Amino acid sequence: MMYCFVAAASIHSISYNESRVNIQMSTISKRGGFSSTRRSSLLTAATQLNSNTWSISLPFQGEEGIVGSYLLSGGDDLVVIDPGPESMMEPLLDAIRMTGFDPRNVTHILATHIHLDHAGGAGSLMRHMPKAMVYAHSKGAPHLLDTSKVVASATRIYGERMQELWGKVEPVPAERLHIMEDGDVLHVAGRQLDVHYSPGHAVHHVIFFDPKSGELFAGDTAGVRLQDVDYVRPPTPPPDIDIEAWLQSIDMMEKLQPSVLYIAHFGPTRDISSHLARLRTQLTSWGDFVLEQMREGKNEEDILAALIMHTEPELLNISHDEHEVARYEIAANYPMSVQGYMRYWRKKHPEKL
Structure with missing residues (x-):
């Protein structure tokens, strides 16, 4: 199950209800019976997107096409964007080898943000990528240097x-960590990548934009949209969700006029305006629904059930596949989405409750 908030959760010392994890695990088991594939590379896939860019699908909970990294090559550089957790380190290394490159020659690891599903394995990769420097935003970098709070928080949640x-x-x-700020320009793999601060999903989130090719590596700022399913879901885990900031980040991405969005969960999408419009709609409508439920005095469990009943039929109608519904749960599950929205309203807009 992907609770991508956990790295950030520890920063604010927030306690979350482990029963929500158990509820979601049970739901996935009933729907698909996904099995663990720890250190299995059976589902690892590397897809060449153009002459120097690859999409890497990392196996997670027995599924491919949910957790993604990107590989860039050019000149003497080999760049990994969002390397994923240590549990998928071996599949990542295998995928790099599949492309014909040696992981030992990776020069840069770029993190869109420090959530475990994006950068949890960065420290472990240092032994396998001796040339690599890790790049992270200044608000997340301290928790790559000292992971004790991250580990303690995640262990409380996942047991x-x-x-x-x-x-x-x-x-x-x-000595191997480079701190990024908004407006930085990276010259890597024979290209320019502009760093844009993109809060909303996480306070330490950035996106990487190539102004020449129009490629935009969006992390989670562009939401969740699994391949071959025309449906966008906002990943809203606690503790950093900020709807206003996220809407501004969406506007910023649109103003860049990218030619393609490279989404972490999962893959490229080129219908930019439509995709971002749907993300805006879902982000705000889900938030408004949770707010309405809170104002009616509903508890978290009731709000969770209500949100599922309110939104899941749309996904099922689009996908016509219960399995795809379950896959979206792995990528951005309902329990953490509800907790993220509830915290947002209590913290940012208590006057509306």
């Missing part, structure tokens, strides 16, 4: 499943 889901969360050595 005995912590190792299976995420593996080790090792620190990145200070």
Whole structure:
């Protein structure tokens, strides 16, 4: 199960209800019976998108096409964007080898943000990528240097499943960590990547934009849209969800006029305006629905059930596949979405409750 908030959760010392994890695990089991594939590369796939860009699908909970990394090559550089958790390190290394490159020659690891499903394995990769520097935003970088709070928070939430889901969360050595800020320009793999701060999903989120090709590596700022399913879901885990900031980040992405969005969950999409419009709609409508439920005095469990009943039929109508519904749950599950929205309203707009 992907609770991509956990790295950030520890920053604010927030306690979350582990029963929500158990509820969601049970739901997935009933729908698809997904099995763990820790350290299995059977589902690992590397897809060449153009002459120097690859999409890498990392196996997670027995599924491909949910957790993604990107690989860039050019000149003497080999760049990995969002390497994923340590539990998927071996599949990542295998995928890089599939492209014909040696992981030992990776020069840059770029993190759109530090959530475990995006950068949890960065520290462990240092042993396998001796040339690599890790790049992270200044608000997330301290928690790559000292992972103790991240580990403690995640362990409280996942318990005995912590190792299976995420593996080790090792620190990145200070001398191998580069701190990014909004407006930075990276010259890597024979291209320019502009760094744009993109809060909303996480306070430490950035996107990487190539102004020449129009490619935009969006992380989670562009939402969740699994391949071959024309449906966009907002990943809204606690503790950093900020609807206003996220809407501004969406506007910023649109103003860049990208030719393609490279989404972490999952893959490229080229219908930019339509995709971002739907993300705006879902982000705000889900938030308004949760607010309405809170104002009616509903508790978290009731709001969770109501949101599922309110929104899941749309996904099922589009996908015509219960399995795809379950896959979206892995990528951005309802329990954490509800907790994220509830915290947002209580923290940012208590006057509306």
